[in-house]
Amino acid sequence: MTQGRPLLNRRLTEFGTTIFAEMSALAARTGSINLGQGFPDTDGPEEIREAAVRALREGKGNQYPPGPGVPELRTAIAEHQQRFHGLVYDPDAEVLVTAGATEAIAAALLALVEPGDEVIALEPYYDSYAACVAMAGGTRVPVTLRPHGGAYGLDLDELRAAVTPRTRLILLNTPHNPTGTVLTREELAAVAALACERDLLVVTDEVYEHLVFEGEHLPLASFPGMRERTVTISSAGKTFSFTGWKVGWITASPELVTAVRSAKQYLTYVSAGPLQYAVADALRLPDTYFDALRADLRTKRDLLSDGLAAAGFGVYRPAGTYFVTTDIRPLGGGDDGFAFCRALPGRCGVVAIPNAVFYDHREEGAPFVRFAFCKRVEVLADAVARLGALTR
Template sequence: MAPMSAPVGGTRPLLNRRLASFGTTIFAEMSALAARTGSINLGQGFPDTDGPAEIAEAASRAVLTGLGNQYPPGPGIPELRSAIAEHQQRFYGLPYDPDTEVLVTAGATEAIAASLLALLEPGDEVIALEPYYDSYAACIAMAGATRVPVTLRPHAGAFALDLDELRAAVTPRTRLLLLNTPHNPTGTVLTPAELTAIAELAVDRDLLVVTDEVYEHLVFEGAHLPLASLPGMRERTVTISSSGKTFSFTGWKVGWVTAPPELVSAVRSAKQFLTYVSSGPFQYAIAEALRLPDDYYEGFRADLAAKRGILADGLAAAGFEVFRPRGTYFITTDITPLGEKDGLAFCRALPERCGVVAIPNQVFYDDRAAGATQVRWAFCKKTEVLEEAAARLRRL
């Protein structure tokens, strides 16, 4: 057999230079580490139990009766688009036309990608709250735009947004604000006063806004306030959410966009060349899920609040500085009290030290030093798993 020749393409790297700095996600690395070592995985944010049985049965029924087994409509099935519109009206008083102002996507991740690819061009600047979910940076890069971070900084046991820093970050090249509240990984929930200031800035500078609100039903103190509900914002805001976090079926990948018709049309133009369509039978099931009674949403939030307490107390007992989250199902800690300085090295060694896996926050920062000592933990796990993890962490 002839020896293999060098890869085609000459000396130029095969991977698009815009993506060269991203590599394998930290979630894949840490989940593989958990599997290899048999550790408790508090890294990647997926539950270890499924969601409501009646919703799983609805998905099964859809498959067996031929609903969604072939390509669903590009914007999503009418039943789900109507349920999404009803959800926005029911919880927030936001009216959306299911035919022109709702778009179903392959999870929120695709909704983010399609929104940024549709709305950005090379030379545009995007302001994003740092630390940020890793796909934000990759999608901004794929669009050829420039990422401008505004950092949430630790203050009085939480992470705070400096509104003056946000205002100063806006330039004539700023096209879009990318917001995430409730915020992953810090658990910050932007206050009504902060959201009002952001809305005023967006209106004054005529900016588009993309909001990632996938943890909308996991706010433990106060309530979630969609930015689109504020004056002047509905017409300039692409609101993104998904079913995975709310109903504990993260593998189904059913997300959505709500926005005015012209914004939905733009996002759909990009989305149709990504997945085209997805999750056919699951769309029917999520249409039923969104109409679950208030008792479901209240019980879901109460269950996660109790689990937050178990893990937060366990982390504090182990010696971490704990930033108790107001939302999401993640807790950020600082490892400095343990005599540690490098969160990435700490997380890579943690499985061998005590059989637990977490995520280093520094990978969510442009300024790695700003998050060097922060580590994120997921508490969307069974109570007994969290209690066992807390016991293991005390070995530190």
């Protein structure tokens, strides 16, 4: 304590050590299979890894790269948006490279949110959203996705009711972590209409854009009136299984990119110089790569989902991402996801994440637990066998 004040900024006092750090440490301590944190246990394409090595050896990006990102990557991002989504962006004025999607979210909120502004986010939400809103001085307003008929859905009336004169922007995530929901064309059209009607900005986290198993991923920026009011965020980590590279990006109008860059330049300024060249190559991989990625993860989704159902969980089979949400109540041990996850390693040697950490309304997420299936098939099969102990 100094001057009678706590050391930590009061905006961050509610945020302690992340649940991911706690559960990963628990996995290491107990020798459990870690299906908590969402990172693959194999690297991405060898040719992309070699592209990074080649860039290092050729001296590409070893010194500060350009603030907006290397031109080769910005061009590849623009090409990707047109190739997969039909969206045309100027790589020089409408693309910004960031230190992963997490920095992109932070920079966007720091740039666009004033103290007192309200930010609507779909609950449950990725944990950095709340911290970034807090650091920007905003007020988060959760709109809860609720389970129904084996999936999570967005209540459009609840979303509309959440908008007030103080609402600045909607922070949207689809495909959605942790529920695996992929918002439909009708839902996105309603969000777009609301944003236009109430003159709202929208920041969209689309890092799982290529991990869709049912339905289709539709960028909100492709809807009428949204091109000029949407900051679209994605990254290389989830699509190419190089989560440690932390190469992300935004695409938006020149005015929005300029605003976000104004904040981003004082966060990392630049990062991952040589890796940016490799990610440029990755974005140009043939369709067969993206198709194989989806097929592989669909197989793993079904393996883990079927195993969880057999172990007695209520299972919400995801339409996208590489996470599956489960309901622990059918197992008969109560509805405390925190207690369940902390006991699970001792019971059967598997680690998961309690969904309640992703909620403002903790009671809404209390009985739900998230498992990651971005692991090798043999690891998932072992986890399924271990989870079978819950029914014995």
